[in-house]
Amino acid sequence: MPTFPAPDGTLLAYHASGSGAPLICLPGGPMQDSAYLDDLGGLDAHRTLIRLDLRGTGASAVPEDPASYRCDRQVEDVEALRAHLGLDTVDLLGHSAGANLAALYTARHPERVARLVLLTPGTAAVGLDTSGEERLAAARRPWREEEPWFGPAYAALEELAAGRGSAETFKAVAPFFHGTWDEAARERNAAMVRQRNGEAAGVYASEGAFAPEATRAAFAEFDRPVLVVAGEGDANTPVPTAAAYAALFPKAELAVLAGAGHFPWHDDAGWTAATVGTFLKD
Secondary structure, three states: OOEEEOOOOOEEEEEEEEOOOEEEEEOOOOOEOHHHHOOOOOHHHOOEEEEEEOOOOOOOOOOOOHHHHOHHHHHHHHHHHHHHHOOOOEEEEEEOOHHHHHHHHHHHOHHHEEEEEEEOOOOHHHOOOOOHHHHHHHHOOOOOOOOOOHHHHHHHHHHHHOOOOOHHHHHHOHHHHOOOOOHHHHHHHHHHHHOEOHHHHHHHOOOOOOOHHHHHHHHHOOOOOEEEEEEOOOOOOOHHHHHHHHOOOOOEEEEEEOOOOOOHHHHOHHHHHHHHHHHHHO
């Protein structure tokens, strides 16, 4: 497995698969083993996917300084990967919380980003808030409301939307991150819980990680193509939030997958691969 040193000497690993020009892929979680991205629904038929294991996750080493898990501190890890690959510019994809890292990299190194894909993005880096009602509306999809798990999960989401709840309440809303809460989705969710670095996740968005006004100002000047992908039923990044994110850029387009949650490549692999692959060809 290929590795490279981060600026502080931490040895980082990445996984390359597919064919075509490289696409650097930053995982969410936050601080999730990049294995869950897999081939992004067959996107590796269009591009060579470079999945970075963030420091302290997957096959990457644990850093000496835990404070280096903070999102802004990892921007130069991505820059070190670009340099290691010998690329003047990169096409960059960030999923969920990984979109925050992609955002900070783009704001700090705009000349290095040729195309940017924000896949059901987290929004802390740009300071976009999502109302509780928007999350509830995303959860209330017709294909869900007859499911036996819907009532308890929706009640838990109402608690979170009202600013209440606990870690157990958050676990109870997991079905609303997935288009279909079937056995495969349950197994994927359990695997992701095991593969997440909890200590690192607690530092990732800690105080000082983000400067939303500065990032939004940088995006207003970013004149390269941007694609924001949303799932119709994603309670984490509802469509209105994704649309507001796309509006921060001069050249962004929004693509919404019907019937999907926070992991659109699981809900319609062909659509996801074709939509992102076509964008990267333009």
